[in-house]
Amino acid sequence: MELLASYEYDVIQPDQIRLCRFVKEDDSISAVLKTFSADTPFPDYTALSYTWSFVDGRPTKNYSIQIGEQRLPILDSLQPFFRVLRSKHTLLDDTWWWIDSICIDQRNGLERASHVRRMKEIFEGAHKVIAWLGEQSDDSDCAVDFIQLLHDMSGPNHNDKDRRAILQKDQCQPQWIAFRNFFLRKWWTRIWTIQEFVTPSDVSLWCGMRSISRTAVCDALWVADRSNSTGFKDTIAFHHAWNRRRAWLLFSTFNKPGRNFSLSLLSLATYFCSNEATDNRDRLYGLHAISTKSHDLEINYSLSVDEVYLRFAQSFIKHHNSLDIISFASLFRASPGSSLPSWVPDWRHRLEPFVVPLMVSQSSKTHVGNLRPPMTFEYADKTVRYSASMSRKAAYTFERSALLARGSIIDAVDGLAGTQNFDFVQSSPKPLSTQNTDLTRSSVEILTAVCRSLALDSKDRYLRYAMPVKEFYRDFYHLCLLALADSPHSDSKEFHQWFGRVRSLRVHGTSFENILRDAHQSGIDSAVTYTPEQDEYVQDSFYGRFVDTVERMSLRLMTSSTARLGMAPEGAMKGDLVCILFGCSVPVLLRSTQDEDRLTLVGECFLDGCMTGEAMGQSEFMERTFRII
Secondary structure: OOEEOOOOOOOOOOOEEEEEEEHHHHHHHHEEEEEEEEOOOOOEEEEEEEOOEEEOOOOOOOEEEEOOOEEEEHHHHHHHHHHHHOOOOOOOOOOEEEEHHHHHOOOOOHHHHHHHHHHHHHHHHOOEEEEEEEEEOOOOHHHHHHHHHHHOOOOOOOOOOHHHHHOHHHHHHHHHHHHHHHOOOOHHHEHHHHHHHHOOOOEEEEEEEEEEEHHHOOOOHHHHHHOOOOOOOOHHHHHHHHHHHHHHHHHHHHHOOOOOOOOEEHHHHHHHHEEOOOOHHHHHHHOOOHHOOOOOOOOOOOOOOOHHHHHHHHHHHHOOOOOHHHHHHOOOOOOOOOOOOOOOOOOOOOOOOOOOHHHHHOOOOOOOOOOOOHHOOOOEEEEEOOOOOOOOOEEEEEEEEEEEEEEEEEEEEEOOOOOOOOOOEOOOOOOOOOOOOOOOOOOOHHHHHHHHOOOOOOOOOOOOOOOOHHHHHHHHHHHHHHHHHOOOOOOHHHHHHHHHHOOOOOOEEEHHHHHHHHHOOOOOOOOOOOOOOOOOOOOOOHHHHHHHHHHHOEEEEEOOOOOOOOEOOOOOOOEEEEEEEEOOOOEEEEEOOOOOEEEEEEEEOEEEEOOOHHHHHHHOOEEEEEEOO
16 A cells, blocks of 8 residues: 655644544544634534653654545554544544644644643633543543542532541442542643643543543542541542642632632642643643733743743743742752753752742732632732832842842841751851840740741731731640640640750750740740640641641741741751842842852741831841842
8 A cells, every 4th residue: 555645734823723523434544634713713623631642752653544645643642532432433423623733733833832822712612622531441430430429429418427437438448449540540640631621611531431520520529638538638649630620610710700810820830840741841831821820921842941941930020020939949949950040940840739838929919829729819818918028129130040139138047947857057156146136035025936937927828817926826835835745745746846856946045945944934824734736737726837837838947147036948058148139028048159249049038027028127238239040
């Protein structure tokens, strides 16, 4: 048989779309590709969401379809889907399909970039969206049946107690295993499939010959979340699926006329940092469609990964006149071999996602924002916000990859609590500077400052409300007493470990332990019958905030050269400079290099008494330009 020539795509315009229809099936599938323009309504079409097949970083295409007298190689991962269409007798039913690897000329970078910008339009405009999860497995039918059961149990006729009584029985274990395996499928891990799950009005998820709706899947996840003894919630499978559910709820709740809502690309890239992408530029490009703030992201496949990340950081700073994005570089540090400077986040870095990973992710600042649950958006004290540089606008220039930013040095790191990964660093016997140092603070005032620091002066993890001082201090104080006495009434191993690593840290020349003993001997709030809250899931308690700050955000208690207290990134060192950069919501730590004019970013920090602009009016803090490399 004569070999057919490889298919050559016609050039299409930015407002045009190609659709595919399968018309014949012999030894191979025959199809037509037709271009449609936006000046007339597109025909009803079905958009397919699926995963590409790769070997050694290259797409595998061992099959072809015939288009006219030409041959178009197709991805191996599409073959099982086509077999299912044959079995359902729907392959040749005149459906128009949008399948990215077929309908986009993947060799044309400009066309790829144009379609990335239109992904929301394509999937929202589809008459139907099918998410192909893959072929049937030994337990996939069991998983689909279990999802339907959980969906049915999500209604008002069942309460949590009834659900748990049924779902935590031993005989349900095979179903929970099948449920976990369902969400371990590759489709759930890919960055591109997030927007394909979120943006359509409806999605049908196919697994082999079976299908289930997006609504049923999300309801099942909600029931699984509330059935917290099943072992599913601690798995990566749960996190991948749950994060999609959160994004879909946010998008569907607020993507309506008249709703003032922000879903920033910066918060999305952070929240979905554990997902996979073959092309690391797609860690930003692949989320563009569901962001309400893309920060002037340039979609350009001719740029390298480092160039994309650098330009994204620069465009964020220019667009918002804010330096808050540099805080993310402490989480997403440059990969080995990367040319990125210390102030630019490297989105290739994998982390366990956390809804509010940084202080600049505070709920009151929508240019960064966070992916907190939809019901929390209506309730927030908009006056509670970190504003270390007050209303000073960012004053900066870029010199190649360096950031030149105006600001002031307000302090320096002196002592640091130990962590599991970093050793304890003792404070100096006396403050290294007496400027702005109150050496007359009582033991209770010092402990209150420690409490404020550990809670980041916030009542809740979404950083919406000010810390209730009396309530939080009481719990903090009694947790310390329980740890000091090694009491059996203490349920918190984490707090015990923290106390052991901080008890010798000097504040004003006195160890934390002796400060605690002095407060206790003074008789202030010394009731021994009080039992503090020790459940991390009570998020608006001191203990809930402690777990978020110390365990999830990996911050460590620090003392400064002027005896202030605060929280620093885990990698902080004695001598790091505490600086306020104009246009940055929170103080940051900068580290000197061998060239004194060049500094590197360590990360954001909390400095008690300096989070809402208190340092800005003090004349001793001279303005200067920092060259951050």
